[in-house]
Amino acid sequence: MKTRSYSSYAVMAGMVTAAFTGIAATPTHAASADSTPYTITLRQENQPKISRPTLDELKAEAKRTDTSLENALDQYVAKIASKKTNVATANPDHETNVQSHVLIDDLSLAELTDLKLIAKSEGISFEEAIDRYGPQTKIDDMSAVLAKVYPDTLAGVEITNNGHAVQIGFKGEIPSEAIDLAKKLPVEVQFTGNKGFSQAELRARLQDAHKTLAGRPDVAAVDGQYDFRTGVISFQVQPKLALKAAAQQQLAQDLQPPQPENKNISIKLEVEQNIADQLDADDTYIRGGGKQTIWDTGAFCTSGFNVTNGTYYRTTAAAHCARDDAGGGLAYINGDEVNNTFTGVAKESVSSSYDLARYSRGNFVVTRTFYYDWTFKRYVYDWGTYSNIGDRICRFGRKTGATCSHVKQVGAVGTGDDGRRRANLLRPHGDGRPSSRWRR
Incomplete structure (x- = not known):
């Protein structure tokens, strides 16, 4: 009865999917003096195939009746909800017009509802959205385990190729258990070993430098993020005073943080202007x-x-x-x-x-x-423990309405409207600055 919605995740540590527990850290082969990066790829054709017989029947029904899959799904949900078949009847808060908790194959109605919005946001069909982003929960569950078991060696995880592939990096050797976990995913997985840095190192260097920069009296706001694919940490700084180009260049030189001792990590900084403004039925x-x-x-x-x-x-x-x-x-x-x-x-x-x-x-x-x-409501049934670059996420706001995007950066830092430093933020695609307001 446990389902997950793309827009009902609240990030909470310590919760690990039972199917992935009991993992120990073991490299794929004995460590050697050669630290050259290498890759291991689990090809799509060799990965598990997803079976969705109910959705396949609904697709066939939609074709027979010359309607959309969205309409066929709505009709199916209304039918089984009226019979209370496979529907959680619990409504602990005794509300009206709350979305039913229905599981359709491996996807919940909450996920499918968000996938409709994602399809509209990205200009693709509902069927394509299911195909691309349906496996996201499985990928995030695995990522949470990798982050818990390998906190000092995991470099990062990114969903790529429109949801059909995952890239995973490790500081040193690729653990064999991580490969075993990835073999359970229905997408192609590419591992890169010997990257020379971990996600924890990137975040620590990012946050240390951000603290120093944000404390400068001549700085109004500073944002930063890292790229686990390259090991580059980048900062965008807004000065308190409007500066001409030459003065901005000089300030950038003055503000440039020292490069980390780990030569696989580098820091770059640029001075910008006007980035502070980019953050971003009646009942009782x-x-x-x-x-x-x-x-x-x-x-x-x-x-x-x-x-x-x-x-x-x-x-x-x-x-x-x-x-x-x-x-x-x-x-x-x-x-x-x-x-x-x-x-x-x-x-x-x-x-x-x-x-x-x-x-x-x-x-x-x-x-x-x-x-x-x-006016549409649903219960929070579950929460996620990890966010990946490439994750599709949805939000609702009283100014923006319901929208969806994807995660462009994780572990980002920024300066809030109140001047306080923020860390471990998600940066959604299309947002100029990191945001901690997306529901995950």
Whole structure:
């Protein structure tokens, strides 16, 4: 009954898929003095094949009835939901119009719903989106295990070739157990060994240099990321003052961090201007995707997932969504300000690492659902533990609506609107700066 939605992931450490447990770190062959990078490829034709008989039947039905696979799927879900066949009947928060929890072959309805949106976002068919990105959960599960078992040697993981391939790098020898894990994936996998650096090293050097740069009095904002394929760490710096080209070049030389002792890692820096602005039905339930408003300014944010410690229930949103002096002027609303019920909320605590804060729930009921599109809700059934470059992810915001993109960078750093340093951020494709606001 465990399913996963592309847009319902909240990153949490320590959870590992049972099918991948019990792995020890063993290289493929004895270490040698030769540190030349080498590759091992698991060809697509030799990997497991995915069987989706129900979706195949729906494709055939769609062709017979001259309709789309999306419509055929909707009709199928409505039919089995009415019979409560293979549907989780639990609705612990007693809400109405919540998406059914249905498993169709190896994909949940939540995943298929997001794949519809991904297809629309990328201009491809629903069938192609399923073919490309259906295996993403399996890939992410494996990546989480590799990161847990090989924290000091894993260099990185990237989904490539439109979801049909995966690249995995290791600092030294490629562990044989990692190859065994990859043989369970339905996509081509290319390993590269002897890269000379690990993901942990890249992130440590990135964060150390970012701390130094962000503390400079002449720097307004600084973003950074690493490329595990090349070992290059890059920074983009915005100076506090507008500078002419020659002055920008001089500042770049002054700011350039020293190169790491590990010669396989390099750092480059460029000074830019105006990068700071690039970050980026009425009921009485409080849920993710709701609207959090400061009445006297009209400013608002999209609320995040609700949280609990088992005793108390609270909601979350970006820390900058409430001024310290907002007082009773901060409210949560599910609809618009004119004809909807609202409740007052207050900021209770702020994360030391992210633009994230915990807020009181007012007099609304805290639910386990969230909006994945306008007026559409679903339960959070599961969460992911790892994000790969190339992962397709979806989000809903009160300004942007429901959109999907893919992860361009992981482990990125940046300076938030409040001037605080951020680390371990995802950078979605199309966003100029890293973001910690994408649901994973």
